[in-house]
Amino acid sequence: MAIRIFHVKGTRSVRVIWLCEELGVPCEVVPIDFSADYRNGDEWRAMSPTGKVPAMTDGDMTMFESGAMVQYILEKYGQGRLQPEPGTADSALYLQWCWFAEATLARPLGDIMHHRYLKAEAERLPEMVVDGEKRARVCLEAVNSALQGQDYLLAEFTAADIMMGYSLLLAARVEVLDDRYPRVQVYFEKLKARSGYQTATA
Ligand SMILES: N[C@@H](CCC(=O)N[C@@H](CS)C(=O)NCC(=O)O)C(=O)O
The missing domain is CATH 1.20.1050.10 (Glutathione S-transferase Yfyf (Class Pi); Chain A, domain 2)
Structure with a gap:
């Protein structure tokens, strides 16, 4: 199952989609409603407990924080690309x-x-x-x-x-x-x- 990136145009989900594009990693971009009502509702809070965008899933795993998503995708799918050797x-x-x-x-x-x-x-x-x-x-x-x-x-x-x-x-x-x-x-x-x-x- 492809990575799903829950996206609002112009928000930090840009980082995650951009990285997938650079790596050629398939991802499904799922547009969400940026209204405060939606982001404060149970459905979104279950994915992103502070109501912020973005969130992402990969199989059964759900996460928030765009920088953490970038690092996770590099570790799992990057094959050493777009980051230096750890520890250097x-x-x-x-x-x-x-x-x-x-x-x-x-x-x-x-x-x-x-x-x-x-x-x-x-x-x-x-x-x-x-x-x-x-x-x-x-x-x-x-x-x-x-x-x-x-x-x-x-x-x-x-x-x-x-x-x-x-x-x-x-x-x-x-x-x-x-x-x-x-x-x-x-x-x-x-x-x-x-x-x-x-x-x-x-
Ligand atoms: N450090 C978080 C920041 C998330 C964040 O602030 N997202 C903005 C959109 S880019 C947001 O949801 N703003 C709405 C709000 O703060 O209520 C990340 O990198 O994911």
């Missing part, structure tokens, strides 16, 4: 960027998103947007520096670029990815040109 210095950097993309960069982007667009107007805190922008810019500066003299986060394209690629999509969406980070802009254009990205974001 390259693997340390690979893990660093995977975690950074979601735990450090995406976090302030989420704050901006929630307090600028998603929360009811009465609940929005403009200072969270200002602070989120500051924190996101420090992260983008770090990525910009890391890309000096290289096309990808590591010497070649890996799943860390897929993790980062989605975070950059969010950064662009909340308008912090600008020409202060020229290497990040070039890098993001390169990622967007990949057919896996295009399929996952279509």
Whole structure:
């Protein structure tokens, strides 16, 4: 039975679909309703206990957290592709960027998103947007520096670029990815040109 990815356009399920495309791993994309009503209901909460997207199944196994899905798919179906040999210095950097993309960069982007667009107007805190922008810019500066003299986060394209690629999509969406980070802009254009990205974001 193929992997099933429970998907909403433009959300973190993009990472998982993109990875499957890059690896040629068959997956079934199952669109779900992103309304709060559906995500707070029993059916979705049984798959994703905090109501967030995405979730994924592989046979009898159900999981949430996009980064964990990426790592699981690499381990089970990757045959060593798109990640360095575990335990090497390259693997340390690979893990660093995977975690950074979601735990450090995406976090302030989420704050901006929630307090600028998603929360009811009465609940929005403009200072969270200002602070989120500051924190996101420090992260983008770090990525910009890391890309000096290289096309990808590591010497070649890996799943860390897929993790980062989605975070950059969010950064662009909340308008912090600008020409202060020229290497990040070039890098993001390169990622967007990949057919896996295009399929996952279509
Ligand atoms: N760390 C989680 C974050 C999941 C997440 O925040 N998903 C967003 C969509 S991309 C969501 O469901 N947002 C709705 C909400 O926060 O209520 C992951 O990588 O899967």
